[in-house]
Amino acid sequence: MIPAKFDYKPASSAEEAILLLQEYGDEAKVIAGGHSLLPLMKLRLANPEVIIDIGEIQDLSFIEERDDHIAVGALTRHRLVEHSDLLRENVPLLAHAASHVGDPQVRNRGTIGGSLCHGDPASDLPAVVLATRATLIIRSQTGEREVAADDFFTDFWETAVNPAELLMEIRFPKVGDQPWAFQKFSRRAQDWAIVGCAVQHGSNPGIGMINMGSIPVRSSVAEEALRSGNAVIDVASVADEGLSPPSDIHAEVDYRRHLARVLLGRALS
Ligand SMILES: Cc1cc2nc3c(=O)[nH]c(=O)nc-3n(C[C@H](O)[C@H](O)[C@H](O)COP(=O)(O)OP(=O)(O)OC[C@H]3O[C@@H](n4cnc5c(N)ncnc54)[C@H](O)[C@@H]3O)c2cc1C
Known part of the structure; x- marks a missing residue:
């Protein structure tokens, strides 16, 4: 299928992209890798009149150590995240999860x-930003703001990034040697997760769930059980509590609930 007609505006800097976003507002969409936006345009689920290409803005692709966190530029490709020694050492959950994204x-x-x-609850990395309690940096012409991962995913395929804003970077707290785990259940290798979970241990443990709601969600009940020192079997048994997983051609609600409990048990073990 071919997308509807659109104007193409390449941006050579974040500032230029933000100016273009300001100028075209709701009519425009930023394109980075295009792997989610283009399929939506081909299916006519998105019909932007203007595409602002940020794919060549080198300044938005970086992985940097800064005090107590590692900053990752918004345009950093999954492959760089997967192979980054800095991330493997300081936020290993992120590097590992990136290696599970597609092919x-x-x-x-x-x-x-x-x-x-894109804010897809079936994606792998939203669960990681929730589990690690990352902070997202968003910029517009009026300035920059920080959004906690918990406030970033607002509705189905909707995020806190407004039409005139650009996501600049994501800040991941360093976790050192704290245990972590990532579990993803899919029908075939390289498929999207039917269900998955990302677990980051520490003083304030985080459990991000994949495909267990209409937006990326954490399992707060299981987090509380973990914080209280419950046994693995008891923490895993409440993995799906308070969550509303979808039903689709891949799995029904009860099956997703069952998977969430099994996968969290494996992750914690
Ligand atoms: C075959 C296939 C298999 C896949 N499998 C998986 C998988 O197993 N797990 C998984 O997690 N993902 C998977 N993906 C999705 C993949 O991770 C995409 O790369 C990702 O979802 C979108 O990244 P992108 O850079 O291509 O974004 P784009 O498609 O360019 O953009 C996506 C959305 O984000 C907006 N956007 C992009 N960058 C910014 C920014 N800096 N500021 C503001 N808005 C921005 C765009 O306007 C658009 O709305 C798969 C994709 C494909 C095509």
Whole structure:
């Protein structure tokens, strides 16, 4: 299928992209790797009149150590995240989860910012920003603001990024040697998760769930059980409590609930 007609505006800097976003507002969409936006345009689920291409803005692709966190630029490709020694050492959950995103072609093209701004509850990386309690930096012409991961995913495929804003970077707290785990259940290798979970242990443990709601969600009940020192079997048994998983051609609600409990049990073990 071919997308509807659109104007193409390449941006050479974040400032230029933000100016273009300001100028075209709701009519425009940023394109990064294009792996989520283009399929939506081909299916006529998105019909932007203007595409602002940020794919060549080198300044938005970086992985940097800063005090107590690692900052990852929004345009950083999954492959760089997957192979980053800095992330493997300081936020290993993120590097590991990135290696589970699609196949090598997808990881060479797709970006962390695109994955998060798409806001798909079936994606892998939103669960990681929830589990690690990351902070997202969003910029517009009026300035920059910080949004906690918990406030970033607002509705189905909707995020806190407004039409005139650009996601600039994501800040992940360093976790050192704290245990972590990532579990993803899919029908075939390289498929999207039917259900998955990302667990980051620490003084304030985080459990991000994949495909267990209409937006990316954490399992707060299981987090509380973990914080209280409950046994693995008891924490896992409440993995799906308070969550509303979808039913689709891949799995029904009860099956997803069952998977969530099994996968969290494996992750904690
Ligand atoms: C075959 C295939 C398999 C896949 N499998 C998986 C998988 O197993 N797990 C998984 O998690 N993902 C998977 N993906 C999705 C992949 O991770 C995409 O790369 C990602 O979802 C979108 O990244 P992108 O850079 O391509 O974003 P784009 O498609 O360019 O953009 C996505 C959305 O984000 C917005 N956007 C992008 N960057 C910014 C920014 N900096 N500021 C504001 N808005 C922005 C765009 O306007 C658009 O709305 C798969 C994709 C494909 C095609």
